Amino acid sequence: MTGDPRMKPAVGETPEWEAAYRRTRRSIPKRKKRLSFFDWPDRTVKILDLGSGDGLDLQALREMGYQNVIAFDASSHLxxxxxxxxVVGDAHFPPFDSNSLDVVLANSVLHHFDFPxxxxxxxRILKPGGCFCFMEPRPSFPRQLLDVLTMxxxxxxxxxxxxxxxxxxxxxxxxxxRWLDLYPSVESLLDQNGFRSQKVLLTMVGVFAQWKLEPPPHSGTTG
Ligand SMILES: C[S@@+](CC[C@H](N)C(=O)[O-])C[C@H]1O[C@@H](n2cnc3c(N)ncnc32)[C@H](O)[C@@H]1O
Structure with missing residues (x-):
């Protein structure tokens, strides 16, 4: 594991949060079902699990035949x-080479980051044609209800x-x-950064989305 001296303390490192996290969303079969939503070219793709936590998606992906997966999180403990x-690090400064990954996967983590x-x-770290895949909360009436019941x-x-x-x-x-407030601008932020939507599924409380990084336009001479 490696660290990054610029890292800020991350949400998700208090014992209370971690205890709550460890009690929920543990089912590997459910994770496999959710991950099967995404369309990746083959089982050899290089996947970065951004904010991997304690590696449950990594386990699910391995069982699905994906062996080339990197777990990346701010919490060395998880x-x-x-x-x-x-790799330990901050998602705002991911220590990976440019154009080096086929897939960046974010499961319930974008709300922890300063997305813009x-x-x-x-x-930067995705190869042209690579995919940014995420499963995140979205504003909806069922989510509002869920949050009211939760509280x-x-x-x-x-x-x-x-x-x-x-x-x-x-x-x-x-x-x-903050993420739910930002949500209406997420599409245009992705668009401005060169992504095109490939697949979206709106669930009652969340969104599953796959965005493809468009190759840069040819800069060569013509004629
Ligand atoms: C809700 S958990 C999700 C974990 C995992 N993706 C899953 O599905 O179980 C959010 C994770 O984001 C990590 N995290 C929070 N801020 C981060 C940052 N700035 N950089 C990298 N990871 C971060 C936390 O340590 C935590 O493991």
Missing amino acids: LSNVTGTR EMVGEVA SDLAGRLVPYFKHRKEGLLEEYEVHY
């Missing part, structure tokens, strides 16, 4: 559970899921709502 290639600041870095003490007493979700949501409250 990464210590990952077997395989793992880091989207250009995703474009309700009564719902938390009746259904442990809400209680655990509340611990995580409180920890990342500010970034969660």
